[in-house]
Structures are given as C-alpha cells and as structure tokens.
Amino acid sequence: MFHKIISKVRKSIGYLTKTTQERRHSLLGNPSVWKYTRDFQFQFLLDQGLQKTDTLMDIGCGTLRGGIPLIKYLDNGNYYGIDVRENVLVEGEKEIKTANLESKKPNLIAFEDFSEIKIDHEFNIMFAFSVLIHFDDKIAENCFEFVSKSLAKGGVFYANVNIATHENGKWDRFPIVFRSQDFYKNLANKNGLEVEVMGSLLELGHDTGRKSDRQQIMFKFFKV
Numbered sequence: 001m002f003h004k005i006i007s008k009v010r011k012s013i014g015y016l017t018k019t020t021q022e023r024r025h026s027l028l029g030n031p032s033v034w035k036y037t038r039d040f041q042f043q044f045l046l047d048q049g050l051q052k053t054d055t056l057m058d059i060g061c062g063t064l065r066g067g068i069p070l071i072k073y074l075d076n077g078n079y080y081g082i083d084v085r086e087n088v089l090v091e092g093e094k095e096i097k098t099a100n101l102e103s104k105k106p107n108l109i110a111f112e113d114f115s116e117i118k119i120d121h122e123f124n125i126m127f128a129f130s131v132l133i134h135f136d137d138k139i140a141e142n143c144f145e146f147v148s149k150s151l152a153k154g155g156v157f158y159a160n161v162n163i164a165t166h167e168n169g170k171w172d173r174f175p176i177v178f179r180s181q182d183f184y185k186n187l188a189n190k191n192g193l194e195v196e197v198m199g200s201l202l203e204l205g206h207d208t209g210r211k212s213d214r215q216q217i218m219f220k221f222f223k224v
Contacts, residue, residue: 044205045158055078055123056124058080059128060082067106071106084112086110092108115142124152126158127158134175144187147193151222161179161184162176164215181197196221198218200214200218204218
C-alpha cells in the first residue's frame with residue numbers, strides 16, 4: 001500500500017512540474033517528445049512539397065501538437081483539423097490563442113462519425129499522424145471513404161500505421177491496432193486510391209528511441 005501511495009505522489013509531482021504545453025499534449029501521448037514530433041510532422045510535409053496555398057485536412061488533429069506550425073505556414077483558412085474528442089479541441093483552441101494565430105482562421109471540427117462531416121472543400125493534402133493505429137476495422141473503412149470523397153484529384157493522403165506481428169492493445173479509450181500492409185492497400189483500392197509505401201518512421205527521420213519508430217510505416221495514398 002505504501003509503495004502505491006508513493007507512486008501516486010510521484011506521478012502528481014511529475015504532472016505539476018510539467019509545462020502547460022507538456023500537460024496539454026500529454027492528452028495525445030508521451031509529453032516528453034511533443035515538440036520533436038511537432039517538428040517532424042511539419043518538416044515531413046514540407047519535404048513532400050507542401051505549399052502555402054494547399055488546403056490541408058489534419059485527421060485526428062487533437063491538441064494541435066502538429067497543427068500549430070501548419071496553421072502558421074498555410075494561407076488563411078487553409079487548415080482544417082478534425083477530432084472525435086471535444087476536450088482536446090478545446091485545448092487546441094488554447095494553443096491557437098497562445099500562438100496568436102486566430103487571424104489565420106483555422107477550422108477545428110468535432111465529429112462522431114466520418115459520414116456526418118460536411119465540408120464544402122476538397123483537400124490537396126490530408127494527413128493522419130498516429131491516428132489510423134487507433135481505428136477499428138469499421139472506422140478505418142469509414143475513414144477511407146471520407147478521404148476518397150474529400151481528396152482533390154492529384155491530392156495526397158499521408159498516414160502512418162503499425163505493421164508488425166503483435167497483439168492489439170489499448171491507449172486511453174482507443175485501441176492500438178496492428179495490421180498487414182495488405183489491409184490498407186485493399187482499402188485504398190476499394191476507394192479508388194493508389195498507394196505507395198514510403199518507409200518506416202525511423203527511415204523517414206523520426207527517431208525517439210522507441211520500438212514504434214521501426215514498427216510504424218508511412219503510407220502515401222493518392223488520387224489520380
């Protein structure tokens with residue numbers, strides 16, 4: 001019992017000594033790597049040719065761990081972020097205010113099901129970083145239907161996924177899913193998308209020293 005109390009006290013102290021951004025982005029995972037992951041996401045998209053004039057959809061945008069530099073870079077109104085968790089979008093709004101980016105007019109949208117999202121825009125770029133790994137099969141199918149409908153001709157959807165022989169797990173209220181490459185390739189073909197395997201996160205420069213850097217690969221889906 002004593003050891004459990006000590007453990008709880010240590011966790012409480014650890015939480016209190018975190019910065020505001022560390023506490024905020026801990027809603028998305030390990031708070032110690034939030035800035036590293038932010039920088040990686042932004043640089044990755046720049047390396048793929050992201051332009052200021054592109055209209056970008058950030059699926060599972062969360063607290064805008066990766067969204068803030070994208071909002072700052074893109075033309076006004078060209079960033080769209082969606083998430084099923086209203087509480088993290090509230091934190092995302094706070095991030096926007098902290099960064100003084102309200103004038104960039106980013107669009108944050110809460111939703112429960114992909115089929116209910118109504119946006120009168122097509123997107124040049126769609127991005128889902130560490131998001132598909134938390135979708136069960138049905139939600140993944142709905143996501144790809146949404147992407148196929150929303151992606152402009154010639155547009156690209158980037159998403160990293162777990163590819164490994166591993167038991168599925170759980171994080172927060174979401175599953176952690178491991179699948180074969182064929183699962184995603186079949187979903188892409190079913191929805192009229194071409195697919196290219198870009199490599200593991202580690203090969204793309206995401207090196208946090210965790211096993212997931214090697215297990216997760218980045219897919220490039222595109223509409224021709």
